[in-house]
Structures are given as C-alpha cells and as structure tokens.
Amino acid sequence: MNYVRTGLLLAGITALFGVVGMMIGGQQGMIIALLFAGAMNVFAYWNSDSMVLRMRRARQVDENSAPELVGIVRQLARRADLPMPKVYIVENPQPNAFATGRNPEHAAVAATTGLLQLLNANEIAGVMAHELAHVKNRDTLTMTITATLAGAISALANFAMFAGIFGGHRENNNNPLGGFGMILVAILAPMAAGLVQMAISRTREYEADRIGAEICGHPLWLADALGRLDRGVHSVPNPDAERNPATAHMYIANPLSGKGMDSLFATHPAMENRIAKLRAMAGATVSATRRRKRPWG
Numbered sequence: 001m002n003y004v005r006t007g008l009l010l011a012g013i014t015a016l017f018g019v020v021g022m023m024i025g026g027q028q029g030m031i032i033a034l035l036f037a038g039a040m041n042v043f044a045y046w047n048s049d050s051m052v053l054r055m056r057r058a059r060q061v062d063e064n065s066a067p068e069l070v071g072i073v074r075q076l077a078r079r080a081d082l083p084m085p086k087v088y089i090v091e092n093p094q095p096n097a098f099a100t101g102r103n104p105e106h107a108a109v110a111a112t113t114g115l116l117q118l119l120n121a122n123e124i125a126g127v128m129a130h131e132l133a134h135v136k137n138r139d140t141l142t143m144t145i146t147a148t149l150a151g152a153i154s155a156l157a158n159f160a161m162f163a164g165i166f167g168g169h170r171e172n173n174n175n176p177l178g179g180f181g182m183i184l185v186a187i188l189a190p191m192a193a194g195l196v197q198m199a200i201s202r203t204r205e206y207e208a209d210r211i212g213a214e215i216c217g218h219p220l221w222l223a224d225a226l227g228r229l230d231r232g233v234h235s236v237p238n239p240d241a242e243r244n245p246a247t248a249h250m251y252i253a254n255p256l257s258g259k260g261m262d263s264l265f266a267t268h269p270a271m272e273n274r275i276a277k278l279r280a281m282a283g284a285t286v287s288a289t290r291r292r293k294r295p296w297g
Contacts, residue, residue, distance in 0.1 A: 018030045018033050049140070056247075062087070073087050073132070080132050080136055087109055089113060090111070091112075093112070095233065096112050097111045102141045107135040111128070115127065121288065123225035124225070129222065130212035132213035137211065142204070220276040232253075242256035
C-alpha cells in the first residue's frame with residue numbers, strides 16, 4: 001500500500017509540473033512542462049544520486065580513510081543481506097546522514113562530520129542501519145527523484161514570478177490567469193511540492209526506523225541517536241540545506257530544523273514520535289538502555 005501511495009504522490013508532483021506550465025503558457029506550456037517533467041524523471045533515475053552527492057560536496061571514503069564508519073556499514077550491509085554501498089563523508093558540522101542511489105546495487109550512504117563527532121559507535125550503527133533500510137526498501141530512488149522534481153518546480157515557479165511581474169500585462173500572454181495568477185502559482189507551487197515531499201517522507205521515515213532497528217538489532221541505539229540528532233540540528237544550522245531545501249526530506253533528521261520550520265510543512269515526522277515507537281519496539285526504559293549499551297562490533 002505504501003508503494004501505491006508513493007507512486008500516486010510522484011504522479012501528483014509530476015502533474016504539478018503540468019499545472020505550473022499551464023499557468024505560465026496555457027495548453028502549450030502544460031505540454032512542454034509535462035515533457036520536461038518526463039525528461040527530468042529519466043535524468044533523475046540515472047543521475048540524481050551523483051547530483052545530490054556533488055551538491056553536498058561529499059567525499060568517498062574507504063577502510064583506510066574512515067575504517068570505523070566503513071566497518072560499521074559493512075557489518076550492517078551483511079546483516080541486511082545488501083551489497084556493500086559506497087560510503088561518503090560530508091564536511092558539515094550539523095549532525096545528519098542520508099542515503100541515495102537508484103537501487104541497492106548503486107547505493108551510497110553519507111554521514112556528516114558533525115554526526116561522526118557527536119555520536120558513539122552504537123548510535124552511528126543505528127543511524128547507518130536506518131539509511132540501509134531506505135536502500136533495502138528502495139526509498140532512495142523515490143527520494144532523489146522527488147528532490148530533483150521539487151527543485152525544478154521551485155525554479156519554474158521563480159520563472160513564473162518573474163514573468164508575472166514583468167510580462168503579465170502583455171495581451172498576447174498565453175497564461176490564462178494573467179500576471180497575478182502567475183505570481184500566485186509562484187507562491188503556491190513550491191508549497192504544494194513541499195507537501196508532497198512531506199507526505200512521502202513521513203511514511204518512509206517510520207518504516208526505515210523500524211527496519212533499521214531490526215537490521216542493527218538494537219532499536220534503542222537508533223532511538224538514542226535520534227534524540228541527540230534532534231538537539232544537534234536545532235543548535236547547528238545547515239546553510240547548504242537552507243540554500244537548497246528540496247533535498248531536506250532525504251536526511252534522517254530535518255536539516256532545516258535549525259531555522260524553526262513550521263510543523264505543517266516539516267518533511268519529517270515529529271522526532272519524539274519516532275523515538276517513542278523505537279522505545280516501544282525495544283520494550284525498555286531509558287535507564288535500561290544505558291545499562292545494556294555495549295560497543296558496536
């Protein structure tokens with residue numbers, strides 16, 4: 001059912017492309033926008049993962065350059081019966097992580113330097129298990145395509161704003177709503193794209209938490225990590241994510257939280273709800289978590 005819902009949401013964000021195109025250029029604009037959306041989907045399938053990694057200036061690491069992180073991912077991939085993904089580190093003080101790739105055979109997981117400095121080995125294992133759960137569920141393709149389309153919609157909306165201000169008065173404008181309608185589309189389209197991202201991400205995050213906890217075998221490792229990440233993203237802003245919020249839903253914790261995002265448009269479920277579900281899985285209290293904690297590996 002989740003896959004059907006996600007497919008419908010992706011179809012919705014593609015249709016949104018057509019609506020914006022129609023508002024800008026009428027029927028011809030709608031056709032051009034839909035063709036462009038189709039081309040973007042094909043392009044995103046093959047290239048969106050590398051685009052996201054370049055956008056975040058991620059560097060690939062191996063057993064020599066990051067032995068602990070790569071070792072953790074290798075053990076978890078084996079437990080999850082997944083091919084070993086590529087491992088990246090992002091030079092960013094905000095603690096966070098994400099996964100990308102069109103399928104498990106072409107997957108990559110990335111952690112920020114802030115995360116590696118903040119969390120202990122157990123908590124890092126919980127986070128990486130969550131990211132591998134996205135890979136196992138093939139969420140990574142959905143999330144990267146959504147990020148690409150949402151970014152393109154924002155760019156198209158900016159063009160609509162420009163056209164509405166400077167060209168909306170022309171009588172031969174194909175836009176059925178005129179300059180005011182184009183400005184309205186420029187405001188509403190990114191909001192609609194954000195709501196679609198939110199709907200996709202919230203469902204996927206809960207499922208990735210559950211499967212990630214099963215992969216690492218310790219739900220409380222991930223629960224503890226989420227608690228520390230939640231505090232971390234609020235105290236350390238992420239300028240890269242702020243400049244390109246279309247990729248926010250890909251992270252394990254909302255990277256825009258440092259700016260006080262309104263909960264209506266948050267791309268992630270409430271962190272306290274995620275933590276509560278994980279603690280319910282473990283059937284243990286916080287004090288019992290600390291007593292049972294042991295080093296990873």
